[in-house]
Amino acid sequence: MVALKKGAKLAATESPGDTSDVKPSNVKGGIVLPQLEDESPRDMIRTSERSSIMPLYFVRSVHTFTAILLTAFISSVSAISAQAGTDSAWQQGPSDESVNRPEVSVLVVYYSVTGNTEKMAKSVAEGVKQVPGATVLIKRAEEVATDDLTNADAMVLGSPTYFGDMAGPMKSFIDDWYLKHKVRLSDKVGGAFSTGGGGTGGKEHVLHSLIIAMMNAGMIPVGPLVEEFGMPGVSALDPVNDTALEEAQALGKRVANVAQRLRAGSSSN
Numbered sequence: 001m002v003a004l005k006k007g008a009k010l011a012a013t014e015s016p017g018d019t020s021d022v023k024p025s026n027v028k029g030g031i032v033l034p035q036l037e038d039e040s041p042r043d044m045i046r047t048s049e050r051s052s053i054m055p056l057y058f059v060r061s062v063h064t065f066t067a068i069l070l071t072a073f074i075s076s077v078s079a080i081s082a083q084a085g086t087d088s089a090w091q092q093g094p095s096d097e098s099v100n101r102p103e104v105s106v107l108v109v110y111y112s113v114t115g116n117t118e119k120m121a122k123s124v125a126e127g128v129k130q131v132p133g134a135t136v137l138i139k140r141a142e143e144v145a146t147d148d149l150t151n152a153d154a155m156v157l158g159s160p161t162y163f164g165d166m167a168g169p170m171k172s173f174i175d176d177w178y179l180k181h182k183v184r185l186s187d188k189v190g191g192a193f194s195t196g197g198g199g200t201g202g203k204e205h206v207l208h209s210l211i212i213a214m215m216n217a218g219m220i221p222v223g224p225l226v227e228e229f230g231m232p233g234v235s236a237l238d239p240v241n242d243t244a245l246e247e248a249q250a251l252g253k254r255v256a257n258v259a260q261r262l263r264a265g266s267s268s269n
């Protein structure tokens with residue numbers, strides 16, 4: 001606690017020549033400066049009592065008011081968390097049962113050298129197959145034909161992280177949407193996944209790059225519904241573990257489900 005010593009203040013403002021109540025350290029070049037010194041809480045109370053009792057009441061009121069506000073805040077946060085916990089459907093669309101299920105085709109495109117991204121691609125494909133009415137075609141980026149793109153209702157892209165970005169062959173494939181294939185991709189559902197060797201090596205950036213490319217082409221990217229606060233896609237660490245593979249499966253399922261909803265919506269118009 002820091003308090004202004006009363007005597008020193010008076011000496012500085014009222015009687016510059018009188019230094020009797022002032023410590024030597026207060027006097028600088030003949031000028032008496034106010035002395036700041038530490039005071040215990042008990043001294044503070046005495047100081048407050050000497051000047052006025054009101055500041056003490058004020059401090060107490062502020063503390064009480066802050067405590068009430070804090071309690072109210074904690075209660076509302078707990079209520080919201082409890083709601084999110086019991087009702088995780090806040091993130092979800094209509095239940096799978098309510099969906100009209102037209103046939104949809106999902107294209108999974110990946111690039112891989114040591115097999116991690118390929119494993120993820122296969123799990124995405126597994127997820128698609130779990131959706132009745134959905135079929136899947138899985139291809140390496142260098143092997144995709146124009147018809148594969150034309151026939152797809154949805155496309156999921158996966159790339160390893162190379163120097164903080166997507167691998168070159170995946171970028172070339174994306175550039176070819178315009179340079180070579182010239183297929184209209186707008187309103188196709190999209191999804192993305194990536195793998196990387198480092199926790200902060202850029203695998204999430206790769207995910208976002210893939211999503212931005214899809215959005216640029218007018219596609220509608222979606223993420224899997226596996227976490228309370230949502231995921232824009234799936235990015236996995238090398239070597240990919242079971243959790244990442246489950247998330248990849250959830251991504252495939254989600255993409256197929258949303259593609260069906262869009263299909264059902266457009267055919268009923």
Ligand SMILES: Cc1cc2nc3c(=O)[nH]c(=O)nc-3n(C[C@H](O)[C@H](O)[C@H](O)COP(=O)(O)O)c2cc1C
Pocket residue numbers: 111112113114115116117118160161162163164165195196197198199200201202203237238
């Ligand atoms: C040329 C090259 C560059 C890489 N750069 C990164 C990087 O910047 N950040 C990272 O997290 N991992 C990096 N890695 C590791 C790979 O992203 C990781 O091992 C990935 O899972 C490999 O995918 P694959 O098994 O499907 O080929 C790099 C690997 C190679 C071969």
